[in-house]
Amino acid sequence: MASRFETVSFLSDYGLQDEFVGVVTSVIRAVAPHVTVVDITHGVPAHDVRAGGLALARAAQYLAPGVVLAVVDPGVGTDRRAVAVEVGDREAVFVGPDNGVLASAVAMVGGASAAVELTDPAFHLPAPGPTFAGRDVFAPVAAHLCNGAALADLGELVDPAQLLPGVLPVSRTEAGKLVAEVLWVDRYGNVQLNVGADEIEPFDEPLSLALPSGVRTASRAGAYGAIGPGAVALVVDSYGLVSIAADRRSAADELGLAPGDTVILAPAEGGDGDGTSAPGGGHPGHTSPVSLRSRPPPRP
């Protein structure tokens, strides 16, 4: 019998208009009544594994010790594997589909020490149909893990190195310009780039931003409220990454930016700055299986 957990941190693309989240929570509590379920978010866009994986990675180092349940699962019912992934010496166990949604978060908190494919039906609910693995597979498994089930009880152990990696875009320098990609647009319209604060330090102000919609210039600002009316600025966000922001307006709406868009940053004098240059959308970033940003591995 392994250690018990008190918390399931739960992220999904279920939304809140249906009863999916409530049913998963109820199943967890039916099997493990001592557990508290903390909803990380259920607002991941439907089927968007990348967005779910990024949200989980942003949250990972702040989560309570215990089980982390992440269900963004367009392949439910196909031969994609259902897995549980242990981190450290059972400091956390991540549960979900092996489609990349767990990978970046697992990497953020130290990497996988063991993994299992959830093949033993004794830990699942009987299912009238195969489409709701959150309820029938992942929730009961998460609860049994909280009750002290060992990873090896749940099915066939698998090599953690064989789990599907999270594929995140890395920025690159090209002719003195920084070719970046939009990772995230938050509810306020702030646009997070895959660029660390230090990467734009060499650039004099203002910077030019080559966007799919044209070229804009922007300076740095220390806070949203320090951005002038009508302006957009570069703000180091709460993850240490560079974001494009405006004060009480949506920079994303104003600039027409969405996750995956390319943004090319350069000193303004290095760009032509007339708004007519080729849009950044023509320079897709490379992708590479890495975690968000290299940091000392925090504990979940």
Add this chain to the structure above:
Amino acid sequence: MASRFETVSFLSDYGLQDEFVGVVTSVIRAVAPHVTVVDITHGVPAHDVRAGGLALARAAQYLAPGVVLAVVDPGVGTDRRAVAVEVGDREAVFVGPDNGVLASAVAMVGGASAAVELTDPAFHLPAPGPTFAGRDVFAPVAAHLCNGAALADLGELVDPAQLLPGVLPVSRTEAGKLVAEVLWVDRYGNVQLNVGADEIEPFDEPLSLALPSGVRTASRAGAYGAIGPGAVALVVDSYGLVSIAADRRSAADELGLAPGDTVILAPAEGGDGDGTSAPGGGHPGHTSPVSLRSRPPPRP
């Protein structure tokens, strides 16, 4: 003093933009601090008693033992009754308006053994106005039930047979065709019909679907991910019912389907399949006071 409960499972059409859900939860915890409130969903469309009743019925067999609070209550403040309905030997108590929203779920978990109209104001909060029964009547009653109040304490006992039934449409066969109705469109755009997997077994593939927007053909698929690009298919969903689905697209948006629409299923060779036949919308289904699908009564 009857048995105590640890959980209130809470469903409503309150949405999450206002503080309604938070206030109801706070009132429950003020009266019964030991209780955990599990949110089933608050995304039921405003005033939609049928949709709320169906969501509750889908969730019912998975809920923790305890109080089930369901508030979709367009008649609040009128002479509609506020009730509590006991199931089994106090395995669960459903609390809400007597407008049908509780009925299908109660039937799903075994039927009502006792019921009470919530007429004793000693168990309510003083109310500056009559429009928020969730806060002023249902929440404190739910909490007092969790503290061990007996049904008979709360008001006048009523005959469970006199409670308003949930009226659900039943499918029917007509000239070899199956006349069905859309029960639910979920956040992914999957379209659940009031048709069990066994009911379409006799039909050869592909099937024709006569919809309000015209006729489509569809085959069965074992999972959403097994549906070809651009296609729609029939998938047995997680409730054992037939749903019309697409892979990472909304079948409902694509086919223009909404709850209550009629869908007529038949073998494709039995339909004309040219997309110009009379739309299914002209054949309204019958309704009958039944529960979702006949299954052995599970415990909540």
Add this chain to the structure above:
Amino acid sequence: MASRFETVSFLSDYGLQDEFVGVVTSVIRAVAPHVTVVDITHGVPAHDVRAGGLALARAAQYLAPGVVLAVVDPGVGTDRRAVAVEVGDREAVFVGPDNGVLASAVAMVGGASAAVELTDPAFHLPAPGPTFAGRDVFAPVAAHLCNGAALADLGELVDPAQLLPGVLPVSRTEAGKLVAEVLWVDRYGNVQLNVGADEIEPFDEPLSLALPSGVRTASRAGAYGAIGPGAVALVVDSYGLVSIAADRRSAADELGLAPGDTVILAPAEGGDGDGTSAPGGGHPGHTSPVSLRSRPPPRP
């Protein structure tokens, strides 16, 4: 060591599409695992301090004893103060930015007895950037308060009289007419005015309502369900305030009303009632630093 708390009641404009709420909740539980977080609402419109303050004030008297965390914080990272405000003899502690969002709720439950600016970084998380004070400042402070930290531990005590007041519009009488303002439109489209039930008692029915979109007449109704089809009516809502409502329709959509709009109420025979008079929007209400409505101070 001061008394401990079991509950953090949490309101914000974070929305639920991102992981902000989940991360704040996780931070609280990491510092104070015994605490339950009750979500009041996170649907406050982005940056809308007034709407957040009103929602908190409506909820205040129903909240569990403990910490009340309210984060609507467009000035995050600027020199706006982060504060904790004690009510009564530590019956509740409100935590949030000193921008008015806490003020009306604090007034509703008895007023501030002490306040502190949250200047001691020992109670904060290290932050890669300054934009997420909910996670890095307010959540750990709320949790430490639940663990028994005293107000004076958290930073510099400040005079509660120097906290930014909540500025709420008061209605006024002008030539026998009542000049009111829309406080709130709820998810059902009910339109709450800053008018108590007693204030329209002298007016004969029907009343005329001068709105930005023209003049309408309306009578009183005792419940939404008692309003006739196609009509709008005045209903005393669950806060004792007058609301403009319709039966299973959105009065706000139908009348084009939004928070902040002016509505002038008068007996219909006192108005011209022809729908062509000058719209109410031309008569902005005065504002004054008051609480919602004068009531005996309830305990949170």
